[in-house]
Amino acid sequence: MRASxxxxxxxxVKGLMAQLRAASEGGNTEEVSxxxxxxxxxxxxxxxxxxRLVYPALISSGxxxxxxxxxxxxxxxxxxxDKWRHYLSYWTVARIREDGEAFRAQTVAVEQALLARIEREEAELFPLLQSTPSDNPGRSGRVNAAGRA
Incomplete structure (x- = not known):
């Protein structure tokens, strides 16, 4: 798997989250769902x-x-x-209709957590995939299912 x-x-995912936020602000529960x-x-x-692949491979890179x-x-x-699963299961269509404002706030919170992870990975983690020695995962930015390059 390549970092790219x-x-x-x-x-x-960022694009879809932006669409979700816009749909939730518009109150379109079918589109939100x-x-x-x-x-x-x-x-x-x-x-x-x-x-399951990238983090363990880098942690065991040597x-x-x-x-x-x-x-x-x-x-x-x-x-x-786990945060995403909780968000998804808690916010049923009925609950979204009942409390759209709280749903929108939770959607923003989940999106912010996702964006924070993406920023950290792209800035700090993915460059490590590129620079890992050849006998370790990802010299070319690739990690396979066994966590090897």
């Missing part, structure tokens, strides 16, 4: 790649600086999938 692929997925499930499918698959950075970022932002 992960960055493209980040762009896709459809967007949330679309985001769910893409986001959870993306987070699984990062949390480079102390790389491992430390990956561990720190994972500890700080690694619970995003």
């Amino acid at each position: 692929e992960l960055i493209e997925e980040h762009k896709m 459809a967007l949330r499930w679309k985001i769910n499918r893409i986001l959870l698959a993306h987070l699984a790649k990062e949390d 480079d102390r600086g790389t491992a430390s950075t990956a561990h720190l970022i994972s500890a700080e932002v690694g619970d995003l999938a």
Whole structure:
């Protein structure tokens, strides 16, 4: 897996989150529901790649600086999938209709958490994929399912 692929997925998720925010502000619960499930499918698959492949590969890279950075970022932002699942399950269509203002506030909070993770990964983590030694994951920015380049 290349860092560029992960960055493209980040762009896709950011775009969908912006659409979700706009739809929620417009009160279109059908569009909100459809967007949330679309985001769910893409986001959870993306987070699984990062949390199960990228972070562990960098943590076990053999480079102390790389491992430390990956561990720190994972500890700080690694619970995003759980936050997203809670948000998705809590905010049913009925609940969104009942309290649209609170839903919009939660949507902004989830989006901010997602954007913070994306910024950290792109600024601090993904460059490590490019600079990891050739016998470790990602010399060319690639990590496979076994966490190897």
